[in-house]
Amino acid sequence: MQKLLVVKIGGNIIDNAAALDSFLTSLAAIEGNKILVHGGGKLATDLSAKLNIPTQMVDGRRITDAETVKVVTMTYAGWVNKTIVAQLQAKGCIALGLSGADAKLIPAVKRPVKDVDYGWVGDIGSKNVNATFLKTMLISGITPIVAPISCDNEGHLLNINADTVARTLAEAMRADYEVTLAYCFEKNGLLMDINDDDSVIGEIDLANVERLKASGVINQGMVPKIDNALGAIANGVHTVVIGHANNIKHIAKHEAGFGTCIK
Amino acid sequence: MQKLLVVKIGGNIIDNAAALDSFLTSLAAIEGNKILVHGGGKLATDLSAKLNIPTQMVDGRRITDAETVKVVTMTYAGWVNKTIVAQLQAKGCIALGLSGADAKLIPAVKRPVKDVDYGWVGDIGSKNVNATFLKTMLISGITPIVAPISCDNEGHLLNINADTVARTLAEAMRADYEVTLAYCFEKNGLLMDINDDDSVIGEIDLANVERLKASGVINQGMVPKIDNALGAIANGVHTVVIGHANNIKHIAKHEAGFGTCIK
Numbered sequence: 001m002q003k004l005l006v007v008k009i010g011g012n013i014i015d016n017a018a019a020l021d022s023f024l025t026s027l028a029a030i031e032g033n034k035i036l037v038h039g040g041g042k043l044a045t046d047l048s049a050k051l052n053i054p055t056q057m058v059d060g061r062r063i064t065d066a067e068t069v070k071v072v073t074m075t076y077a078g079w080v081n082k083t084i085v086a087q088l089q090a091k092g093c094i095a096l097g098l099s100g101a102d103a104k105l106i107p108a109v110k111r112p113v114k115d116v117d118y119g120w121v122g123d124i125g126s127k128n129v130n131a132t133f134l135k136t137m138l139i140s141g142i143t144p145i146v147a148p149i150s151c152d153n154e155g156h157l158l159n160i161n162a163d164t165v166a167r168t169l170a171e172a173m174r175a176d177y178e179v180t181l182a183y184c185f186e187k188n189g190l191l192m193d194i195n196d197d198d199s200v201i202g203e204i205d206l207a208n209v210e211r212l213k214a215s216g217v218i219n220q221g222m223v224p225k226i227d228n229a230l231g232a233i234a235n236g237v238h239t240v241v242i243g244h245a246n247n248i249k250h251i252a253k254h255e256a257g258f259g260t261c262i263k
Numbered sequence: 264m265q266k267l268l269v270v271k272i273g274g275n276i277i278d279n280a281a282a283l284d285s286f287l288t289s290l291a292a293i294e295g296n297k298i299l300v301h302g303g304g305k306l307a308t309d310l311s312a313k314l315n316i317p318t319q320m321v322d323g324r325r326i327t328d329a330e331t332v333k334v335v336t337m338t339y340a341g342w343v344n345k346t347i348v349a350q351l352q353a354k355g356c357i358a359l360g361l362s363g364a365d366a367k368l369i370p371a372v373k374r375p376v377k378d379v380d381y382g383w384v385g386d387i388g389s390k391n392v393n394a395t396f397l398k399t400m401l402i403s404g405i406t407p408i409v410a411p412i413s414c415d416n417e418g419h420l421l422n423i424n425a426d427t428v429a430r431t432l433a434e435a436m437r438a439d440y441e442v443t444l445a446y447c448f449e450k451n452g453l454l455m456d457i458n459d460d461d462s463v464i465g466e467i468d469l470a471n472v473e474r475l476k477a478s479g480v481i482n483q484g485m486v487p488k489i490d491n492a493l494g495a496i497a498n499g500v501h502t503v504v505i506g507h508a509n510n511i512k513h514i515a516k517h518e519a520g521f522g523t524c525i526k
Contacts, residue, residue, distance in 0.1 A: 048336075051313055070342055078341020079333055082412060082420055086364045090418030093419060094364045097340075101348045103359045103405055136399070142366055155353030157345055163524075240423075 004033040004138070004177035005252050008166035010185035011042045014080055023184070023245040024084065028091035030252050033138045033177065034096075035169055037146045040080035044072045060221055064159040069120040072159050073099075076147040082197060084145050096142045100124065100150025103133045106168060108150035108158045122150050122158030124165070126235070129172035139207035140185050167228040167237075174236045180252065181237050182186045183225055184245040184261075189260035190226070192217060202256075205263040206230060229262040265298040267401070267440035267513045268515050271429035274450035275507045277343055286447070286508040287347065293355035293515050296401045296440065298432055299358075300409045302425035303343040307335045311388040321379050324483055332383040335422050336362075339410040346362050363387065363413025363423060367397045369431060371413035371421045385413050385421030387428070389498070392435035430491040430500075437499045437517045443515065444500050445522075446488055447508040452523035453489070455480055465519075468526040469493060492525040 007027065013019045015104040027036065042064070045055050049073050056063040064072065081097040088095035089218030100122075106129055108122030137144050146169065163183065170181040189200035190212075204212065210225060212218045218226050229240040241251045243259020250258040270290065276282045290299065293305040304325065308318045311334050319326040327335065344360040351358035363369030363385075369392055371385030400407050409432065411425040426446065433444040452463035455474075467475065472489060475481045481489050492503040504514045506522020 056321060074337035074341035076341075077345050078337035078339075082336050082340050082362055082414075083365055085362075086414035086420050087418040089364065089414060090416060094367060097362065097364070099345055099348075099360065101345055101352065101360070104352060104357060131346050133403075136403070140396075140399070151349035151352060153344075153353060155350040157349050 001178045002033060002176075004035070004173055004179045005030065005174070005182065006035045006166055006170040006179060007182045007184055007248060008037040008162055009039075009245055010183075012037050012186040013184065014038060019186070019245065020084075021087065022259060023248060024087050025091055026246075026248045028093035029250060030090055031224060035144045036084070036136065036143050036226070037148070037162055037166040037169065038076070038077045038080055038084060039148060043080060044075040047065040047071050047075055049234050058118070060224065061118060061161070062122070063117075063157060064119040064121050068118065069157050069159055073149050073157050077149045081145060081147040088143065088145070094142050095145050096137060097147070098167065099146045099147045101157065103130055105130050105146070106150050106160070106165065108160055109150055110152050110156065110158060120158050122152065122160045124150065124160055124168050126168045126171035129168060131172045131176070134169070134173065135176060138235050151225065161224070163225050164226045167232045170232050170237045171235045174238070178238045180239045180241070180254070181229070182241045182248065183229065184248055184251070185242075186245065188244045188247075189221065189242050190218065192231065194219070201260050203263050219252045226262075233262055264413060264441045265296060265439075266445045267298070267436055267442045268349065268445065269298045269300065269429055269431075269433040269436070269442060270511060271300040271425055271443045272508055273301050273446075275429065275449040276447065277301060277303050282449070282508065283347075286352065286511060287350050288354055289509075289511045291351055291356035298397065298407045298409065298495060299347070300411070300425055300429040300432065301339070301343055301347060302411060303339045306343060307338040310334050310338055321381070323487065324381060324384070324424070325422060326380075326384040327384050329383065332422055336412050340412045342506070344410040350412035350511055351406065351408070357405050358408050359400060360408045360410070361427065362410045364420065365386050366393055366482060368393050368396060369413050369423070371415055371423055371430065372423060373419065374493065383421050385415065386391050387413065387423055387431050389431045392431060394435045394439070397432070398439060424487070426441050426488050426491050430495045433495050433500045434498045437501070439444070441501045443502040443517070444492070444495050445511065445514045446492065446503070446505045447511055447514070448505075451507045451510075452505050453481065453485065457482070464523050466524040466526050489525075496525055521524050
């Protein structure tokens with residue numbers, strides 16, 4: 001079975017031109033099948049502020065009204081996506097920018113209103129992913145770059161969570177590939193002590209994750225990422241690692257000592 | 264030889280939600296191979312104004328500084344492109360949003376500074392188009408939706424002219440398809456009297472175009488479009504029509520009485 005690397009990069013890498021350039025240089029040099037998923041939340045917040053559109057977050061999720069879905073579509077699917085595509089081409093990697101709306105890649109449904117009305121926010125599932133399209137691209141030597149925007153059946157654009165996009169794509173591809181899912185950000189992994197970059201927890205599993213949540217080692221911001229990681233493993237993704245974007249080439253090779261491995 | 268319809272829609276259709284919806288409904292109903300190229304200049308100008316970025320135009324072309332290339336990328340490749348993609352999916356047309364940067368679709372070079380420094384503006388040519396990629400998409404039943412943004416070999420995003428994109432794609436595909444290129448806008452065609460919507464000139468050719476330019480029938484705004492149309496015919500595109508977006512289904516079938524045909 002062929003291997004596939006699905007990487008998600010977080011906002012603190014995207015915001016920093018030098019960090020992004022360094023990451024993309026490493027990514028371009030990794031041979032074989034790969035898919036990159038990106039966010040861009042801080043840039044969207046900046047653009048909203050310039051346009052006097054208030055930013056409202058609930059549990060780290062953006063309330064997405066009609067003006068905000070325009071801002072996130074412009075930022076994620078426009079500026080961030082095409083900036084990454086252009087830079088990867090220059091580094092010799094043939095990149096194809098996509099949103100979940102394109103070629104029905106990741107059909108979404110508008111999130112039902114329960115305690116919170118998130119607005120134009122979408123929920124997605126791996127069964128609906130257009131895996132055939134992604135496979136065709138990978139076979140052609142093309143690297144898909146996916147922005148966390150999709151649409152529903154009525155043509156409404158929806159804001160979707162980038163961590164969930166990465167997990168959903170990894171799960172959708174696991175029938176055809178041995179998939180490694182890498183959540184890359186500006187820390188070395190899940191840290192036992194948030195102030196000590198060397199306190200990386202080498203691996204976590206379902207048995208100890210509840211304890212780590214209860215003790216606050218897995219803090220509020222990390223909960224959705226860890227839950228997505230555990231879900232991916234439960235659904236047949238081969239390897240999930242949370243680690244530093246600088247270490248992507250080591251993470252891709254499953255080298256010990258780089259990041260937190262989810263079992 | 265299979266047929267291919269390459270359509271370019273202008274800004275006044277994109278700005279008007281009802282006109283855009285009506286056009287996309289017609290486009291989705293047209294069977295066979297099709298590619299849509301869009302602009303979005305007025306929306307980019309609006310966003311620039313909201314962000315206090317001055318808009319400078321020379322001969323109808325936008326001077327594109329570092330802030331402006333961000334605005335046009337967000338507007339064209341982000342908001343306009345994904346809005347069209349989402350709406351086409353809802354109408355049963357499987358659409359794939361692309362910029363010229365994606366999959367090296369339309370490699371560009373930064374325009375050399377001569378009398379005017381256009382900034383981050385790119386020039387393109389049909390020989391460099393990734394026609395193989397477009398053909399693969401068309402064979403898969405996918406309709407490419409192309410935003411007029413590309414990049415150079417150094418990873419710089421560049422603003423490219425949408426009329427030229429449509430012509431360049433039409434020329435690049437003519438080896439494999441009998442191509443109809445349709446420039447669609449809010450008028451019925453090239454009008455002998457700009458105030459009379461019924462004064463459509465049925466056809467023009469190289470022999471009379473200079474006279475029409477000299478007499479002002481082909482005014483400044485129309486010159487690049489007409490020149491692209493004539494160039495496309497000279498380079499082997501089967502049919503070029505300039506007409507109303509409302510009439511796209513008739514134009515696609517080459518029905519007489521709809522638009523101005525370039526010979």
